[in-house]
Amino acid sequence: MSETAKLTYGGAINAALARSLDQMPETLLFGEDVALPGGVFGVTRGLRKAYGERVFDTPISETAMLGAAVGAAIMGRRPIVEIMWADFMLVAFDQIVNQAANVRYVSEGRLSAPMTIRTQQGNAPGACAQHSQNLEALLLHVPGIRVAMPVQAQDAYDLTLSAVACDDPVVVIENRTLYAGAKAEVQIGGQIAPIGGHRLRRAGDDITVVTWGAITSSVEAAVDATGVSADVIEAVWLNPFDTEAVLASVRRTGRLLVVHEANLTGGFGAEVVARVTESGVPLKTPPKRVGAKDSRIPAAVQLAREVLPQTDEIAAALKAMTR
Amino acid sequence: MSQELADLHAMWRIRVLEETILRLRLDGDVVGSVHLENGQEAIAVGACRRLRKQDAVFSTYRGHGWALARGVPPEKILAELLYRRTGVNGGRGGSAHFSAPEYGFYGENSIVGAGAPIAVGAALAAKFDGSGRVALTVFGDGAMNQGGVTEAMNLAAAMDLPVVFVCENNKYSELTPINDMVRNPDLSARAHALGIPAVRIDGNDPAEVAAAVGLAVTTAEHGRGPTFIEAATRRITGHYIGDAQTYRPAGELEADEKNEPLVRLGQKLGEAQAQKAEQRARDEIAAATERALAAPLTDPSTAREHLYV
Numbered sequence: 349m350s351e352t353a354k355l356t357y358g359g360a361i362n363a364a365l366a367r368s369l370d371q372m373p374e375t376l377l378f379g380e381d382v383a384l385p386g387g388v389f390g391v392t393r394g395l396r397k398a399y400g401e402r403v404f405d406t407p408i409s410e411t412a413m414l415g416a417a418v419g420a421a422i423m424g425r426r427p428i429v430e431i432m433w434a435d436f437m438l439v440a441f442d443q444i445v446n447q448a449a450n451v452r453y454v455s456e457g458r459l460s461a462p463m464t465i466r467t468q469q470g471n472a473p474g475a476c477a478q479h480s481q482n483l484e485a486l487l488l489h490v491p492g493i494r495v496a497m498p499v500q501a502q503d504a505y506d507l508t509l510s511a512v513a514c515d516d517p518v519v520v521i522e523n524r525t526l527y528a529g530a531k532a533e534v535q536i537g538g539q540i541a542p543i544g545g546h547r548l549r550r551a552g553d554d555i556t557v558v559t560w561g562a563i564t565s566s567v568e569a570a571v572d573a574t575g576v577s578a579d580v581i582e583a584v585w586l587n588p589f590d591t592e593a594v595l596a597s598v599r600r601t602g603r604l605l606v607v608h609e610a611n612l613t614g615g616f617g618a619e620v621v622a623r624v625t626e627s628g629v630p631l632k633t634p635p636k637r638v639g640a641k642d643s644r645i646p647a648a649v650q651l652a653r654e655v656l657p658q659t660d661e662i663a664a665a666l667k668a669m670t671r
Numbered sequence: 672m673s674q675e676l677a678d679l680h681a682m683w684r685i686r687v688l689e690e691t692i693l694r695l696r697l698d699g700d701v702v703g704s705v706h707l708e709n710g711q712e713a714i715a716v717g718a719c720r721r722l723r724k725q726d727a728v729f730s731t732y733r734g735h736g737w738a739l740a741r742g743v744p745p746e747k748i749l750a751e752l753l754y755r756r757t758g759v760n761g762g763r764g765g766s767a768h769f770s771a772p773e774y775g776f777y778g779e780n781s782i783v784g785a786g787a788p789i790a791v792g793a794a795l796a797a798k799f800d801g802s803g804r805v806a807l808t809v810f811g812d813g814a815m816n817q818g819g820v821t822e823a824m825n826l827a828a829a830m831d832l833p834v835v836f837v838c839e840n841n842k843y844s845e846l847t848p849i850n851d852m853v854r855n856p857d858l859s860a861r862a863h864a865l866g867i868p869a870v871r872i873d874g875n876d877p878a879e880v881a882a883a884v885g886l887a888v889t890t891a892e893h894g895r896g897p898t899f900i901e902a903a904t905r906r907i908t909g910h911y912i913g914d915a916q917t918y919r920p921a922g923e924l925e926a927d928e929k930n931e932p933l934v935r936l937g938q939k940l941g942e943a944q945a946q947k948a949e950q951r952a953r954d955e956i957a958a959a960t961e962r963a964l965a966a967p968l969t970d971p972s973t974a975r976e977h978l979y980v
């Protein structure tokens with residue numbers, strides 16, 4: 349039964365977690381400060397009270413947290429682990445890349461690891477270099493791990509549920525600048541969708557823009573400001589990635605721009621461009637990527653602005669490509 | 672000036688620096704996450720007065736005071752947080768990740784526990800470079816649960832490396848009490864188990880800290896390897912600015928405020944002396960703040976410099 353509620357992005361995730369804990373008794377929810385304090389961003393507030401010891405706080409031990417998730421998942425639990433910042437998953441990358449990702453494949457399907465890693469990434473004004481990175485490409489290089497990146501409250505709700513219900517490891521990458529934003533109408537209680545798919549944020553004829561993460565709003569702003577007729581495809585799922593949707597759009601527009609906050613080199617934008625060019629879809633102009641300028645991220649706001657993609661840079665690319 | 676008065680003055684310098692940073696943050700001159708060490712000043716002050724020029728400090732994000740105690744001028748710290756050209760790293764590091772190696776401050780770290788293995792490496796280098804360097808790494812109680820810290824301690828122990836591990840046990844890791852996250856609240860027991868001499872001290876007493884660190888430095892200097900110091904303290908401020916601290920039991924903060932190092936030593940030395948120490952610190956930091964604010968912002972066109980040689 350579906351109904352609507354006015355929720356923030358953070359509230360939508362909270363609602364999805366509550367529903368998961370409610371309807372899937374095998375779920376566990378744990379991480380640093382998630383239970384009694386309700387999360388450093390308040391996203392898990394109230395869940396400990398409502399669901400008791402299935403929701404618990406952990407020591408600052410990412411390796412133990414993620415390894416325990418793998419082990420519990422193998423045994424039939426459905427752990428949801430919060431890694432407070434994507435930067436911190438690096439101290440435990442082994443448990444994701446060597447362990448979780450391998451469980452199903454090397455056991456010839458005898459084992460599986462239905463676990464969800466919730467994390468959040470990206471720069472916010474003043475954040476230091478170790479709290480600012482966009483690391484999705486590292487995960488997307490690892491077959492066996494699914495990756496979702498919701499930006500809107502509805503997607504945060506839907507994707508979280510799809511991730512939890514998925515029988516493989518899924519990393520849901522959130523964004524802390526969105527948690528406490530404006531409330532939106534969110535459909536709750538509907539059917540849980542399978543993983544995958546994209547969202548069309550703008551529809552147009554002259555260019556296809558593929559983007560994901562919080563920078564999607566900069567892309568929308570650039571499209572609106574320039575008046576360029578663009579398809580804006582938000583890849584809310586990066587693995588599986590909806591290549592077909594992108595190809596269908598580019599076939600029509602003949603132009604491709606990919607925008608991400610992550611560094612340009614080795615970013616997933618390169619993969620999107622490669623898939624489109626390899627498909628042989630005719631292009632009217634060379635494809636282009638806009639991303640961070642291959643840099644560490646400085647704490648200084650005026651320096652960070654230089655290295656991170658800005659709306660005017662996206663707008664300039666839109667105009668130059670459609671001129 | 673007596674050692675006690677010098678300690679009190681040094682602690683006041685940190686307190687006023689932190690108060691100033693808080694004000695700048697609330698006014699919007701400093702942005703982003705800022706972690707203050709109010710209440711924990713005695714550890715930085717007591718430790719740094721026993722370190723020598725050649726020694727290297729590796730702190731956490733809660734490191735403004737450690738940098739100051741190491742001799743970094745307050746103006747350069749404030750300018751860093753204000754993203755000025757005159758900041759120690761021109762604003763690249765910011766509040767949580769700056770360094771000033773010319774003062775023996777090898778930097779803050781915003782990954783919990785990550786400084787410990789790096790400090791072990793600095794000590795490893797000392798084994799070969801003839802510097803006589805002792806590496807001191809400071810981290811919180813919560814960091815003890817980060818695997819890398821135990822790995823670092825064991826490596827230092829196995830190789831008899833000149834490292835001082837200082838654990839600032841302020842009872843909380845962010846919003847979670849450490850005692851809920853361990854079975855044995857004696858964190859020094861882990862060091863003992865690795866064969867590292869370990870002491871538990873009153874981290875709100877700069878003299879006690881200085882004595883423990885002094886002994887640790889001597890031990891390290893003589894090739895007898897690492898020491899672990901668990902310094903009990905309390906932060907009398909939130910984990911970050913804006914932390915409502917609802918996780919604290921009623922009355923705890925009030926009790927901690929009575930036992931904090933500036934109050935304690937101030938009472939011992941008497942109001943007249945304490946006030947003088949405070950005023951000197953206030954005058955110095957106020958002037959430093961003015962200069963830091965007057966300095967030009969780092970030029971954005973330099974943003975991509977220093978990525979490679």
Ligand SMILES: Cc1ncc(C[n+]2csc(CCOP(=O)(O)OP(=O)(O)O)c2C)c(N)n1
Pocket residue numbers: 380408410432436439731733781782783810811812813814815839841843844845910
């Ligand atoms: C690897 C890693 N995990 C989590 C965090 C988030 N975090 C920052 S500070 C902190 C608490 C640290 O507590 P403690 O070690 O006791 O130091 P304190 O802040 O109390 O000085 C946490 C969990 C982080 N920065 N790095």
Ligand SMILES: [Mg+2]
Pocket residue numbers: 811812813839840841842843844845
């Ligand atoms: Mg602590």
